[in-house]
Amino acid sequence: MANRNTESEQDLAGPTIDRRTTISLLSAAGLGGLAGCAGGGGGTEAGGDEGTNTGSDDGDSMDSTPTGGRLQAGWFTGSIDNLDPPYISVGQYFQLAANVFSGLTKLGPDLQIEGDLAEDWSIADDGATFTFSLRDDVTFHNGNSFTADDVEYTIRRTIEEETPAASKLSSLQPIDDGGVEVGGDYEVTIRWESPNATSLVYLTRGPGRAVTIVNQQAIEEMGADQYNITPVGTGPFEVTNHNTGNNITFDAYDDYFETDDDGNQLPYLDGIDVQMIPEPASIVNALRSGDIQFANLLPLQNLDQVESDNEASLDTAPGINWYGLAMNQEREPFNSLQARRGIAKVIDNERFVETAYFGNALADTGVINRGTGWAWRENKPSNQDYAPDEGQQLIEESGAAGAGFSILANEGGTREAEAMRLQLNEAGFDVDIEQVTSSTYWTRYEEGDYDVTISGSIIDPDPEQSLWNFYRLPDQGGVWNWVRYENEEVHQMLAEQRAETGREARRDILWEIEDTLIEQVPHAYLVHQDDIAGVRSKVGGFQHLSGLRNFHQVYLDE
Amino acid sequence: MWRYVAKRTAHAFFVMWLVATTVFVGLRSVPGGPVRAMLGQEATPEAVASLRAELGLNDPLYVQYVDWFASMLTGDFGRSITSSESVGQLIASAAPRTISIAALAVTLGLAIAIPAGIIGATRRNQSADYVATLGAFVGISLPAFFVGILLAIVFGVWLGWFPVVGYTPLSEGVIPWLRGIILPSIAVGLPYAAGVTRMMRSSLIETLNEQYMRTAVAKGVTSRTRLYKHALQNALIPVVTIAGIQLALILGGSVTVEIVFGIQGLGRVLVNSILERNYPVTQMTILLVAGIFVFMNLLVDIMYTAIDPRIRYGGEEA
Numbered sequence: 031m032a033n034r035n036t037e038s039e040q041d042l043a044g045p046t047i048d049r050r051t052t053i054s055l056l057s058a059a060g061l062g063g064l065a066g067c068a069g070g071g072g073g074t075e076a077g078g079d080e081g082t083n084t085g086s087d088d089g090d091s092m093d094s095t096p097t098g099g100r101l102q103a104g105w106f107t108g109s110i111d112n113l114d115p116p117y118i119s120v121g122q123y124f125q126l127a128a129n130v131f132s133g134l135t136k137l138g139p140d141l142q143i144e145g146d147l148a149e150d151w152s153i154a155d156d157g158a159t160f161t162f163s164l165r166d167d168v169t170f171h172n173g174n175s176f177t178a179d180d181v182e183y184t185i186r187r188t189i190e191e192e193t194p195a196a197s198k199l200s201s202l203q204p205i206d207d208g209g210v211e212v213g214g215d216y217e218v219t220i221r222w223e224s225p226n227a228t229s230l231v232y233l234t235r236g237p238g239r240a241v242t243i244v245n246q247q248a249i250e251e252m253g254a255d256q257y258n259i260t261p262v263g264t265g266p267f268e269v270t271n272h273n274t275g276n277n278i279t280f281d282a283y284d285d286y287f288e289t290d291d292d293g294n295q296l297p298y299l300d301g302i303d304v305q306m307i308p309e310p311a312s313i314v315n316a317l318r319s320g321d322i323q324f325a326n327l328l329p330l331q332n333l334d335q336v337e338s339d340n341e342a343s344l345d346t347a348p349g350i351n352w353y354g355l356a357m358n359q360e361r362e363p364f365n366s367l368q369a370r371r372g373i374a375k376v377i378d379n380e381r382f383v384e385t386a387y388f389g390n391a392l393a394d395t396g397v398i399n400r401g402t403g404w405a406w407r408e409n410k411p412s413n414q415d416y417a418p419d420e421g422q423q424l425i426e427e428s429g430a431a432g433a434g435f436s437i438l439a440n441e442g443g444t445r446e447a448e449a450m451r452l453q454l455n456e457a458g459f460d461v462d463i464e465q466v467t468s469s470t471y472w473t474r475y476e477e478g479d480y481d482v483t484i485s486g487s488i489i490d491p492d493p494e495q496s497l498w499n500f501y502r503l504p505d506q507g508g509v510w511n512w513v514r515y516e517n518e519e520v521h522q523m524l525a526e527q528r529a530e531t532g533r534e535a536r537r538d539i540l541w542e543i544e545d546t547l548i549e550q551v552p553h554a555y556l557v558h559q560d561d562i563a564g565v566r567s568k569v570g571g572f573q574h575l576s577g578l579r580n581f582h583q584v585y586l587d588e
Numbered sequence: 589m590w591r592y593v594a595k596r597t598a599h600a601f602f603v604m605w606l607v608a609t610t611v612f613v614g615l616r617s618v619p620g621g622p623v624r625a626m627l628g629q630e631a632t633p634e635a636v637a638s639l640r641a642e643l644g645l646n647d648p649l650y651v652q653y654v655d656w657f658a659s660m661l662t663g664d665f666g667r668s669i670t671s672s673e674s675v676g677q678l679i680a681s682a683a684p685r686t687i688s689i690a691a692l693a694v695t696l697g698l699a700i701a702i703p704a705g706i707i708g709a710t711r712r713n714q715s716a717d718y719v720a721t722l723g724a725f726v727g728i729s730l731p732a733f734f735v736g737i738l739l740a741i742v743f744g745v746w747l748g749w750f751p752v753v754g755y756t757p758l759s760e761g762v763i764p765w766l767r768g769i770i771l772p773s774i775a776v777g778l779p780y781a782a783g784v785t786r787m788m789r790s791s792l793i794e795t796l797n798e799q800y801m802r803t804a805v806a807k808g809v810t811s812r813t814r815l816y817k818h819a820l821q822n823a824l825i826p827v828v829t830i831a832g833i834q835l836a837l838i839l840g841g842s843v844t845v846e847i848v849f850g851i852q853g854l855g856r857v858l859v860n861s862i863l864e865r866n867y868p869v870t871q872m873t874i875l876l877v878a879g880i881f882v883f884m885n886l887l888v889d890i891m892y893t894a895i896d897p898r899i900r901y902g903g904e905e906a
Contacts, residue, residue: 057612104753108847108860111671119627192629192635255672273681274671275860277754304753307850311737316753316850319745441863469865474622476633479619509632 095290098216099586101569106329108308109275113447114258115242116184116193119487124239125326125579126304130171131242132262133235134162134181137575143230147176147264157225164216165425170245171268178218180211183246197509198232198240235265236578237419249517250580263411266297266582278304288582298585319562323586324572325349325564326579328386330388331445336564347576348392350401350490352496353486354553355450359514360478363430367550372428374414374554375421376457383557386449391557396544398493399558401576405493405537413549423455434460435481440471446484475512484556485512489577493540498524501547515552522537593890593891600886607878608660612653621645622669622865643669652680656871666868668861678857683876685755686853688769689845690838697838698831700781705788705827710815712793720785728784732841736775736848743771753850767869772849776841779835786840787830792823832888 102380105122111128112118136146145151148162168176186205203221204208211219220241222229230238248262260269266288267280280302284441288296305322307313312330316322318339328336328344336342355377357364364370379393392400395414400406425431439447447463454461466474474480487496500507503521520543527539548555561576568587573580625637640646644655659666665675687723708720744752750771756764795801804814843855854873861869 104850108856108863109671109852111668192632192638194635197632255667260670273852274668274673274678275682276850276859305850307753309848309850312740312753312848312850315737315740315745319748319752320819321744321751321753339593459654466619467863467865469622469624469863472621473619473621476624485872 031367031578033516049197053475055387067433074334079183080527095298095571096585096587097294098300099345100291101299101302101324101584101586102322103302103304103324103326103580104307104313104316105304106310106313106325106327107306107310110272110278110304111274112258113261113269113272114254115239115261116188116242117193117258118239119194119398121577122326124236125577126238126278126280127242127261127263128265128578129267129302130238130261131235131244131579132263132265133138133239133242134164135235136228136234137236143234147181155221155225158222158223159219160218160229161217164218165287170264170266171262171283172245172248172552174247175243175323176243176264177215178212179215180243180246181218182212184241184243185210187249188240195239201226208306208553236575236580244583266544267302270301270570276306280304288581290583295323297582302581314564317566320566323566323569326586328562328564330390330562333388335561340567342564342566345565345572345574346390347574348399348401349484349559349561350399351400351488351558352394352399352555352577353446353484353559354397354555354559356475356485356513356553357551358478358480358512359552361432361435361481363428364482366430368424368428369433370428370551370554372424372426372430373414373457374456374551375417375424377453377554377556378416378418379556380416382449382453385452386446387557387559390562391559393480393557395555396548397553397555398540398544401558402493403556404533405540407541410549411545412498414555417459425457430457432460434465436462438464438466438471438474438480438483440466440468442468443484451485472546478512478514484554486556493529495549496523497540498528501552513552515550517546517550581582595681596886596889600882603882604875604879607873607882608657609653610877611711612656612867613649613852613876615865615867615870616652617893618865622867649807656868660872665872668869669866670864675868678869679854679872679876682854682857683850684757686839686842686846686855688755688758688765689776689842689851689853690835692766692769693780693838694835695777696773696829697781697784698776700777701784701788701831702827704781704785705792706815706820707822708789709792709796717789720789724782724785724789727778727785730779731844732775732779733844733848735778736772736845739771739775740848748866755849755851755853768851770844772842772851775845775848776838779841780837783834784831788823788827791826792819792892793829795823796821798822832884853870 032109074332105126107120107122111125112120112123113130115124115127115131116126118127129369132146134146134148135143137143145165147165147168149165150163152161153159154161154489162181164176164178164181170176181206185202187193187201187253189199189202189205199350201223203223209219211221213219220229229240235242244257245262249257252260259272259274264287265282265458266286268283269278270281271277271279282297282300286296286483290296305316306326307316307322310332313322314328314332314335317325317328317336318341319339333344336344357370357373359365372584374395379395381389383389383393394400394410395412397408398405398407422431437447437450439503444463444465447465451461451463464480471483475485487500496510497511498507500508500513501511501515501517501520502524503516503518504511504514506521507524508515523539523546527536527543530536531541547553561574563572563574565572565581571583571585573583621640623636623643623645627636627639646651647655656666663676665679667674668678700862704723708717708724711717740752744750750767752771754768756768758765796815801814801819804818809818839855842853843850844857846853846856847859854877858877859870860866860875861873
């Protein structure tokens, strides 16, 4: 163990973690899909078969990279209510905020972990203590210099204000008891309660966002409410105008500290004009007409229109998520294991992918996604494999045949609910859909006021994090355990794997947990959904990391 | 007269209070609240409880009501729960967009409807009448959002004449402003025009069959004078009434059209705020829309009594 940890410390030291270790780290953090995306898992260069890299931004073309111009972007949402990192709970909001802020680390174009605001770092205490040397040439958009005090302020604010991101810092030692120690203007030490190798991924500006640096003076001067809308960060773009339900204007920050490989100042663009477009047909029309040159998401039902367009195309990355049919075990017939198994077996996941996602997802009967390279396996237990006859028999034996129940769905989940209802009704159930607003949905789901619903983890920064939140006992860490699944064995194994620093040993425990979950069916596992953006042909340099939309290296041709 | 005006004004304020109270209670009786949706799945139950307390959502309903009402009377409309923006500011930035679309839609609608109705009435059962009548039926049958999507595909995607999303303020120039609102205005204005065309046609036909029109013919009045001086003036009275009532159609249509064209007007603000249970924004937007209707009616009532003393309301002497 000692040798392994020593090697691990060397591997994790800054300022840049080699690609091999990065892939291991990303995998350990559940972001192996990104590594696989870039290199196909085989050590090849970025831009492999599955990874996407719009336009040509290879080294040869860098000298001629066009600069200037404003990117017209569409965001598939009704409003962007919040750009203050620790408060953001919506992925689409953070995709934009990651262009305004910096983290201590970041994912580079080849998906290696690099210093962002941290220039270098060293590891101690078997990976529980990280000491960062910070850049001394960084300023916030308001002209303030960035120092180690900003790191401490950010962490303190995130925890003390009980922001949604605070849960990612739950294993940090108390701040005033060594958790965060400022060692000068440009040095800061962060201590976790136990070895935490994956924390470097959590410290990225995206998808980590546990320590995305905010500006104290700006918050105090403009007030938290205004900072929420027009925040001040150290990132490549600054927010110059924000109408929450309509548009946001980002201008390039001239003093941004990062340059490209040839020493050219980033970002290349003069700015980004983001328009919120909540209507599916409209965002596709806007992309096709050229009103926007980039769509952050595209409605699945309209993808063929973009595919057939000469000037626009899809940009796809495999999703690092999972979705399943959550069955409320406090209600009949879902309190019967036999009934849940039967239901899982009568659902044809491949068909569900076609009808609900138009084929843009990976059917799977487990919770760990393929992107999690080291933890992924093709041969998962067969307990939830499609076997309609066997499923029907289980349903009949459990007495659940012909049961009537409803699928709780919000406005964005209607298609999936319809596809599920179709299959369940064909299996002899009498299923309705209860479509409610998101506000009602979350309240009812949390309070257990539902029969079944399709839910899951949207971006898994680590398999254990979603497993922990979904399947620990509800009052001991299982904050999302709204299926009311209680299994002491799984509960304990989740704790064991968190303490295990050996990757293979940890993987074995995760597999054991997944085996148990597949067998006991708290969810009937369904899919891992692809992440799809839309891009006009004149847009170059976009590096598509699943769930992220970073524009600092994007440029416009012509 | 003044007593009547005072009574009608008091009545209008009572209606507004009733609307405000109904909206306040109604919103909170629906299951679900803003906090979990706002903080997301990631937030701990403690964080959810903490924010609920901070927003005052744990207070008894009557306490929340009194706080809200008292603040409103002092001109403090509160802040959006989701974005923390001032509600007054939010509505002030959305209203010009809806008003722009509505104004152009009414202008276009009337510009189409009045001539179409006259043509239909004066050339009854001729091909021009059939075209106008068919057009009106089609206009009424097609929902505004569907027309909007069709217009966006044809004039935005295929022809590239107009933007398919977004709004440019009037302060940035009349042409960009008009380019941004022309398609949504047509989408909302067409169903409006269809309704007014039908009323214009039927009202004019009825008027042309009146005895005094025959008398005018007997007196040798020219057909142009008969139509524009005698018939049209009388036929317009019910048309104006319908045109006014159908303004509600414009506001209703603007909700979906604003979503289709990505314009943050009052309609979209209202829909978003309802979906998010953003109580302060929903309450004030509904109050604003209700206020427009209530006080326009009040104005019309008062003008009626001033113009025509024969009109009596509730036995009250004018």
